[in-house]
Amino acid sequence: MKLEGKVWKYGDNIDTDVIIPARYLVTTDPKVLAAHCMEDLDESFAQNVQPGDIMVGGANFGCGSSREHAPISIKGAGVSCIVAESFARIFFRNAINIGLPILESAEAARDAQPGDSLSVDLTAGTITNARTGKTYQARPFPPFVLQIIEAGGLVPYTRHTLGIEI
Amino acid sequence: MGKTLAEKIIAAHSDQAEVSAGDLVTVDVTVVMANDITAPIAIESFNAVGVGEVYNPDNIMLVPSHFAPNKDIKSAEQTRTLATFAEAQALTHRFQVGRAGIEHVVLPERGLVLPGDLVIGGDSHTCTYGAVGAFATGMGSTDVAVGMATGKTWLRVPETMKFVYNGKRQPWVYGKDMILRTIGEITVDGALYRSMEFTGEGIADLPMSDRLTMTNMVIEAGGKCGFMPFDEVAQAYVDARATRPYTPYFADDDAEYCSVHEFDLSTMEPQVACPYSPDNVHPISQIKPEKVDQVFIGSCTNGRFEDLAIVADILQRTGREFHPDVRVMIIPGSQAVYLDALRQGWIELFTLAGGAVSVSTCGPCLGGHMGVLAGDEVCVSTSNRNFRGRMGHRDARVFLANPAIAAASAIMGRLAHPDEL
Ligand code: SF4
Numbered sequence: 399m400k401l402e403g404k405v406w407k408y409g410d411n412i413d414t415d416v417i418i419p420a421r422y423l424v425t426t427d428p429k430v431l432a433a434h435c436m437e438d439l440d441e442s443f444a445q446n447v448q449p450g451d452i453m454v455g456g457a458n459f460g461c462g463s464s465r466e467h468a469p470i471s472i473k474g475a476g477v478s479c480i481v482a483e484s485f486a487r488i489f490f491r492n493a494i495n496i497g498l499p500i501l502e503s504a505e506a507a508r509d510a511q512p513g514d515s516l517s518v519d520l521t522a523g524t525i526t527n528a529r530t531g532k533t534y535q536a537r538p539f540p541p542f543v544l545q546i547i548e549a550g551g552l553v554p555y556t557r558h559t560l561g562i563e564i
Numbered sequence: 565m566g567k568t569l570a571e572k573i574i575a576a577h578s579d580q581a582e583v584s585a586g587d588l589v590t591v592d593v594t595v596v597m598a599n600d601i602t603a604p605i606a607i608e609s610f611n612a613v614g615v616g617e618v619y620n621p622d623n624i625m626l627v628p629s630h631f632a633p634n635k636d637i638k639s640a641e642q643t644r645t646l647a648t649f650a651e652a653q654a655l656t657h658r659f660q661v662g663r664a665g666i667e668h669v670v671l672p673e674r675g676l677v678l679p680g681d682l683v684i685g686g687d688s689h690t691c692t693y694g695a696v697g698a699f700a701t702g703m704g705s706t707d708v709a710v711g712m713a714t715g716k717t718w719l720r721v722p723e724t725m726k727f728v729y730n731g732k733r734q735p736w737v738y739g740k741d742m743i744l745r746t747i748g749e750i751t752v753d754g755a756l757y758r759s760m761e762f763t764g765e766g767i768a769d770l771p772m773s774d775r776l777t778m779t780n781m782v783i784e785a786g787g788k789c790g791f792m793p794f795d796e797v798a799q800a801y802v803d804a805r806a807t808r809p810y811t812p813y814f815a816d817d818d819a820e821y822c823s824v825h826e827f828d829l830s831t832m833e834p835q836v837a838c839p840y841s842p843d844n845v846h847p848i849s850q851i852k853p854e855k856v857d858q859v860f861i862g863s864c865t866n867g868r869f870e871d872l873a874i875v876a877d878i879l880q881r882t883g884r885e886f887h888p889d890v891r892v893m894i895i896p897g898s899q900a901v902y903l904d905a906l907r908q909g910w911i912e913l914f915t916l917a918g919g920a921v922s923v924s925t926c927g928p929c930l931g932g933h934m935g936v937l938a939g940d941e942v943c944v945s946t947s948n949r950n951f952r953g954r955m956g957h958r959d960a961r962v963f964l965a966n967p968a969i970a971a972a973s974a975i976m977g978r979l980a981h982p983d984e985l
Contacts, residue, residue: 411752411841415951420930423601424631424638426608438953458753458786462951463930464688466605466704487757487788488688492704542588542718552706553612556714562614 399521401478401499403450405514406443408436410456414468414489417460423467428474435471449476452518454510456482460489469493479518481525481536483507494543497551501525506534520547566816568724569791570759573699573813577682585723585820593623594681594698596711599667600628602686602704604645609709618653619715625676626650627659627667630926635933665898665924668692668864672776673900675805679794679812684711689864689948694779694790695772696802697812701789722788723822724759725750729766731830736982738874739774740866740946740966742766743781744835745827748845755787758822761815762792766829772801773870780865781948784842791815834981837964840952848969848981856963857941858891859974860955863929866946866967867897869904874967876910878975879917882985886918887977893928893935894919919974931956944973 416439418431425431436443453472459482460468469492472480479499493500499520506525510516515528523536539547549555567575567582575583577591598606603626610618618624626646631639643661650658657676664670668689671677679697683690686708693700703717711717727746747754760782767775775792782790792798794812802810836851838844861867861875875894879885886892894914896902902924905911914921920935927934929947937943937956943963945955950962963979972980 413949413951415930415949415954419953420601420630420932421936424636424642426605438958458756461752461786462688462949464602464686464690464702464704466602466706469704470605484753484756486753486786488702488704491707495704495706540588540720552710553609556613556710560613560615560714 401450401452401518401520403452403478403516404448405452405454405510405512405516406447407454407510407512408439411458411461412455413462414460414465415462417468418465418471423465426467428470431467431471432474435475444475447475447477450478451476452516453477453480454482454507455480456507457484459485461486464488466492466496469496469498473498481507481510481516494546495552501536503534503536565820566818568759568819569761569813569815570699570722570724570789573680573682574719574721576680583721585721587721588718589721590716590718591682592715593684593711593717595623595625595677595683596708597625597627597667597671597683597690598686598705598708599630600632600639600643600646601630602708604642605705606686606708606712607645607649609706610712613709613713615713618712621654622656624655624712625657625659625667625671626655627664627670628661629666630930631932632925633661633923662923663899665901666864666867666926668780669867669897669901672696673805673898675802675807678806678808678810679802680810684708684717688783689780691782691787691789692776692780692864694782695775695792696798697791697794699789702783720757722757722759724761725755726821726824727760727762728824728826729764729829730826731766731828733766733769733829734832736834736968737829737832738966739770739777741832741835742827743778744837744845744964745832747781747785747843748835749825750785752784752841752843753786755782755785758787760785760787760790762790767792768795771870772797773868776868777865784948834966834969836969837950839950839961842949842964851979853978853980854942855978856890856944856973858893858935858937858943859970860893860928860935860943860945860947861967861970862893862895862897863926863947864897865948867895867901869901871946871967872896872901872905872910875971876908876913878968878971878982878985879913884975884985886974888918890974890977891935892919892974894921895927895934896924898924928955930954944970944979946970
């Protein structure tokens with residue numbers, strides 16, 4: 399699967415409170431959550447993000463609370479994938495579980511600048527930056543995690559393993 | 565090679581005789597927990613899985629805590645989702661406003677999480693239960709949903725970091741200061757994906773409430789889980805509460821640790837985490853004594869009986885009141901704590917001193933309700949996070965501290981050390 403999009407670049411330790419502040423956690427609607435995604439850090443994001451855009455973060459992306467509303471709001475905003483130096487543990491699981499692709503590559507994340515255009519090959523785990531012409535290899539997922547991704551998230555994966563018809 | 569606590573407990577819940585750091589394993593879960601924010605999505609996903617009934621109605625705990633008592637119509641709908649599901653699935657344990665409180669205070673206090681348990685919770689501070697010797701870790705709603713449906717989850721066995729506290733704690737230094745200092749040293753991703761084992765004479769010396777405070781903040785270092793040793797202190801606490809048999813585990817002497825960190829308590833003073841990160845930690849003596857607008861004493865970090873006892877003791881010993889310009893929110897972590905405080909006469913004491921005491925809730929800790937901060941306001945809080953916007957306006961500034969610093973600051977109207985009173 400190939401993705402292409404414009405970079406929204408953020409720093410280290412982007413926490414779930416800035417991704418989606420608690421005051422909006424009274425809903426689970428992805429559209430409503432998306433409208434407030436990142437607003438305490440970058441008000442322009444929710445207004446200007448285009449479907450397919452790629453979010454780039456530094457180390458420990460998604461640290462803080464376990465709120466699945468965080469990856470839901472990012473996915474709801476149309477972001478096609480997140481590239482970061484590293485992900486916080488719960489955010490990592492949540493993103494995989496809801497079918498939001500994430501890739502770990504310190505180099506790709508550091509080199510990317512706001513507005514750069516990235517293309518991502520999820521199957522190969524590669525990230526190419528159109529401006530620099532460089533291609534980066536992301537850290538591969540364990541096979542088990544790949545199965546969840548391929549199933550489209552943890553719910554379809556579990557239905558499959560339990561033998562429940564889709 | 566010996567095994568760490570995480571390796572032993574995960575192995576005991578898997579179908580393998582032993583596991584090692586790095587292994588991916590499927591495990592049986594003892595308890596699945598979620599709150600009024602994470603449970604609504606978990607229930608939706610549970611329904612999407614399509615098994616109909618939960619795996620085990622005895623081990624699912626849905627606790628309304630964050631926006632409960634309901635702060636608005638939307639949060640009322642959310643807490644109702646929990647209650648309706650609990651009833652429809654005939655869950656054994658029910659948690660209602662007025663009878664419960666914050667999950668991480670309530671579950672250990674009622675003996676619902678025990679040594680050797682494997683707990684997953686739809687709340688990042690689920691790691692708190694490591695203080696009683698459970699492998700406990702926070703997950704998102706979808707993981708919770710699958711845990712409710714199948715009684716299982718998958719885990720990567722974490723590497724373990726060992727933290728040794730030597731020497732004797734100085735006056736006004738608590739578990740909160742020990743964990744803040746630790747996070748200050750290793751930073752907010754210093755324990756990413758890892759387990760944290762706490763040991764040393766400084767831990768042996770520590771009451772359960774302080775141990776719970778420390779394991780509570782494991783996630784603030786990015787940790788997956790944390791453990792306190794199962795010693796006499798832990799056993800007395802657990803035996804007074806256990807609702808079922810349990811199996812304590814002990815780390816082997818030759819267990820493999822990816823790093824060992826030592827701290828000297830004899831020179832450690834009270835610590836404060838400055839805005840906007842729990843690892844921006846400095847000794848209180850090195851922080852500008854800023855004027856404060858609000859003090860929050862409560863949360864799953866420091867909302868227990870012993871925490872309120874520190875505040876009560878300072879008020880009684882000094883005979884002082886809270887500063888008239890400061891809003892002082894004192895929120896017991898559970899209704900049991902509230903009742904104990906009431907019986908001690910502390911609710912009256914706090915109220916006469918000018919404090920606002922409320923029913924148990926997470927409330928201000930996450931900028932939910934009961935004390936949301938305005939722009940530029942300064943708050944001293946006994947909770948665990950001071951990210952931008954965490955307790956309200958994005959420009960509000962939160963200083964994390966222990967209950968004694970919070971009480972002294974509430975009295976002085978500025979960041980203060982209790983010795984100044
Ligand atoms: S008190 Fe704060 S940190 Fe603890 S569970 Fe509630 S919101 Fe989370």
